[in-house]
Amino acid sequence: MTHSEAASRIAKLRQAIDKYRYQYHVLNAADISEAALDALKHELYQLEQEYPDLITPESPTQRVAGVALAKFNKVTHVAPMLSMEDVFSATEMGEWLARVEKLAENAQDYVVMPKIDGLAVSLVYEDGKLVSAATRGDGRIGEDVTMNIRTIESIPLTLLEPIPGRVEVRGEIYMRQADFTAMNAARTAAGEEPFANPRNVSAGSIRQLDPAVAASRPLRFFAWRLESDLGQRTQVESLERARQLGFSTPPFVHAKNFTDIKQYFAELGAERASLDYWIDGVVVRVNNLAAFESLGVVGKTPRGLVAWKFAPEEATTKLESVDWFVGRTGVLTPVATVSATFIAGTTVTHATLHNADEIARLGLMLSDTVILTKAGDIIPKITKVLTELRNGSEKIIELPVNCPVCGSPVIRRSGEVALVCSNKQCFAVASEHILHAARAFGIDGLGGKIVERLEEAGLLNSAPDIFRLSVDEIKNLEGFGEVSAKKLIDEIARKKSIDLDAFISSLSIRHVGAETAFALATHFGTLASFIAADKNRLLTVPDVGETVADAIIEFLQSEHSQKLLAEYQEVGVTVKEAKKIEQKLAGKKFVVTGTLATLGREDAKDRIRLAGGSVAGSVSKNTDYVVVGDNPGSKADDAATLGIPTLSEEQFLRILGE
Numbered sequence: 001m002t003h004s005e006a007a008s009r010i011a012k013l014r015q016a017i018d019k020y021r022y023q024y025h026v027l028n029a030a031d032i033s034e035a036a037l038d039a040l041k042h043e044l045y046q047l048e049q050e051y052p053d054l055i056t057p058e059s060p061t062q063r064v065a066g067v068a069l070a071k072f073n074k075v076t077h078v079a080p081m082l083s084m085e086d087v088f089s090a091t092e093m094g095e096w097l098a099r100v101e102k103l104a105e106n107a108q109d110y111v112v113m114p115k116i117d118g119l120a121v122s123l124v125y126e127d128g129k130l131v132s133a134a135t136r137g138d139g140r141i142g143e144d145v146t147m148n149i150r151t152i153e154s155i156p157l158t159l160l161e162p163i164p165g166r167v168e169v170r171g172e173i174y175m176r177q178a179d180f181t182a183m184n185a186a187r188t189a190a191g192e193e194p195f196a197n198p199r200n201v202s203a204g205s206i207r208q209l210d211p212a213v214a215a216s217r218p219l220r221f222f223a224w225r226l227e228s229d230l231g232q233r234t235q236v237e238s239l240e241r242a243r244q245l246g247f248s249t250p251p252f253v254h255a256k257n258f259t260d261i262k263q264y265f266a267e268l269g270a271e272r273a274s275l276d277y278w279i280d281g282v283v284v285r286v287n288n289l290a291a292f293e294s295l296g297v298v299g300k301t302p303r304g305l306v307a308w309k310f311a312p313e314e315a316t317t318k319l320e321s322v323d324w325f326v327g328r329t330g331v332l333t334p335v336a337t338v339s340a341t342f343i344a345g346t347t348v349t350h351a352t353l354h355n356a357d358e359i360a361r362l363g364l365m366l367s368d369t370v371i372l373t374k375a376g377d378i379i380p381k382i383t384k385v386l387t388e389l390r391n392g393s394e395k396i397i398e399l400p401v402n403c404p405v406c407g408s409p410v411i412r413r414s415g416e417v418a419l420v421c422s423n424k425q426c427f428a429v430a431s432e433h434i435l436h437a438a439r440a441f442g443i444d445g446l447g448g449k450i451v452e453r454l455e456e457a458g459l460l461n462s463a464p465d466i467f468r469l470s471v472d473e474i475k476n477l478e479g480f481g482e483v484s485a486k487k488l489i490d491e492i493a494r495k496k497s498i499d500l501d502a503f504i505s506s507l508s509i510r511h512v513g514a515e516t517a518f519a520l521a522t523h524f525g526t527l528a529s530f531i532a533a534d535k536n537r538l539l540t541v542p543d544v545g546e547t548v549a550d551a552i553i554e555f556l557q558s559e560h561s562q563k564l565l566a567e568y569q570e571v572g573v574t575v576k577e578a579k580k581i582e583q584k585l586a587g588k589k590f591v592v593t594g595t596l597a598t599l600g601r602e603d604a605k606d607r608i609r610l611a612g613g614s615v616a617g618s619v620s621k622n623t624d625y626v627v628v629g630d631n632p633g634s635k636a637d638d639a640a641t642l643g644i645p646t647l648s649e650e651q652f653l654r655i656l657g658e
């Protein structure tokens with residue numbers, strides 16, 4: 001990116017961030033989630049780090065939070081309401097702990113609690129009576145929302161202990177999931193718009209001028225800090241004291257070390273969906289208040305406090321290309337390839353687009369900046385296009401006219417949104433070719449059912465796609481887990497190098513079975529020389545007649561084969577040179593079964609060994625060929641089950657050149 005391109009991108013990002021920030025923090029009605037907004041801010045931050053001369057005081061990276069709404073009275077906080085530093089990984093969390101323990105020797109234990117996604121407020125009591133409640137605002141000056149706060153029944157209007165003077169308590173306004181669901185059901189029944197999420201309702205209700213609105217909503221309050229000094233020495237005591245005064249406090253654990261913190265983070269993450277309130281991580285605070293104070297404040301965040309966030313389920317990224325996959329019923333599904341991004345703990349490079357109408361509905365173009373959402377889905381969706389970030393280089397997404405798999409015309413049945421391949425055999429043939437290639441490469445664990453599942457998930461279009469699969473993409477598919485996914489991907493990686501005969505066999509060329517593939521490989525020696533073959537040369541190969549030669553030429557000249565070979569090269573498959581004629585069976589593993597007409601079975605085995613091959617007693621996935629005579633035993637069945645090529649005695653002798 002040049003300096004002027006960076007300047008243009010930065011300007012567009014700032015405009016977009018400011019628009020969404022205003023919607024999210026001031027109007028409480030955002031078109032995009034906080035996670036997506038964070039992703040845009042992160043991109044801006046990184047660009048500014050790269051081009052520091054482009055940083056201006058007005059940049060969203062240079063401010064901390066929202067501004068008080070003009071219509072409310074303003075309240076100056078006695079002590080600023082600071083925000084929290086966020087960390088996003090165990091590594092960053094560990095670094096925070098190491099830093100804290102280095103700076104403050106008395107920081108030896110921590111209070112860890114859920115980070116509730118609500119609205120932070122400060123409550124002030126005079127002589128035990130609630131006199132003022134304020135939002136965080138910009139941290140220094142907040143909004144006076146006392147009238148609304150008084151409507152929340154979980155907030156005491158009078159403290160349980162008549163403490164003289166000023167007492168300040170800070171905490172979070174939130175809504176229970178069950179209350180939120182019931183309230184939305186009632187709204188829908190009354191013909192009103194349901195709310196987007198509990199956080200928006202909490203914030204929106206508190207920032208209403210009419211307290212009747214807040215009163216009508218089932219809001220609750222958790223106290224997370226006693227701000228005034230009532231003799232407490234630790235955060236644990238602070239929470240106990242708050243409960244004694246009549247407040248509800250969030251659940252927490254008293255952690256002694258990093259292991260405790262990690263364990264709680266993992267447990268809470270697993271329970272997250274079933275909790276009765278929305279959380280987006282855990283808050284870790286130094287328990288010893290003297291240590292907390294001594295650690296001080298950096299910018300707007302105290303050093304003794306950190307939020308360890310769960311992996312966000314949304315991110316922004318760039319659309320790189322759209323590919324079309326054929327499903328079992330012949331329907332073509334568009335799948336987006338996007339610049340790699342990290343969502344919900346995994347790296348994502350693909351997103352589903354459902355159908356051609358979805359592309360039109362989103363108004364999606366190539367090179368667009370998009371929002372990816374992953375909410376319990378296996379493959380994330382593109383949910384929004386940030387059109388304001390376009391720079392004119394975006395291109396229209398062309399709908400396919402011919403099937404990308406078989407080349408047949410694409411049709412659109414009347415009244416249906418889906419594009420369909422007109423070749424009814426398309427999916428079955430594609431599956432068959434992929435499965436055949438998987439066997440030729442000797443990939444263990446990639447059977448017919450799995451191939452179909454991967455095709456339907458839009459991960460396999462052609463055999464070379466096998467080598468593009470990743471653990472992250474398949475681990476959530478039916479029948480897979482983290483361990484089995486890794487096992488398959490490792491197996492595929494091990495099979496990236498292939499013998500020439502097996503490779504020719506993998507191409508599914510008409511009339512070219514295992515035996516012919518072997519003859520071609522020993523004749524041509526290298527893939528390059530095979531690809532360059534003309535018909536006359538092919539006719540000199542034993543076992544190749546007019547029909548076979550024509551089929552090979554037709555294949556080699558087709559667009560399909562050129563694409564296939566280019567893709568194999570692109571994914572890094574290497575094709576080994578074939579062994580010299582004299583040792584034509586070198587490295588090949590044979591099994592011989594049944595009665596051979598002219599050769600004795602031992603004789604056949606000797607000839608195999610003489611030509612450099614080896615002979616095994618039973619058929620396994622490592623067997624290359626099974627020579628089958630009359631009245632074969634179960635070994636012939638084993639060969640069929642495992643997809644191992646079989647040779648008749650006649651074919652076997654021809655391979656040996658006899």
Ligand SMILES: [Zn+2]
Pocket residue numbers: 326403404405406407408421422423426427
């Ligand atoms: Zn097709």
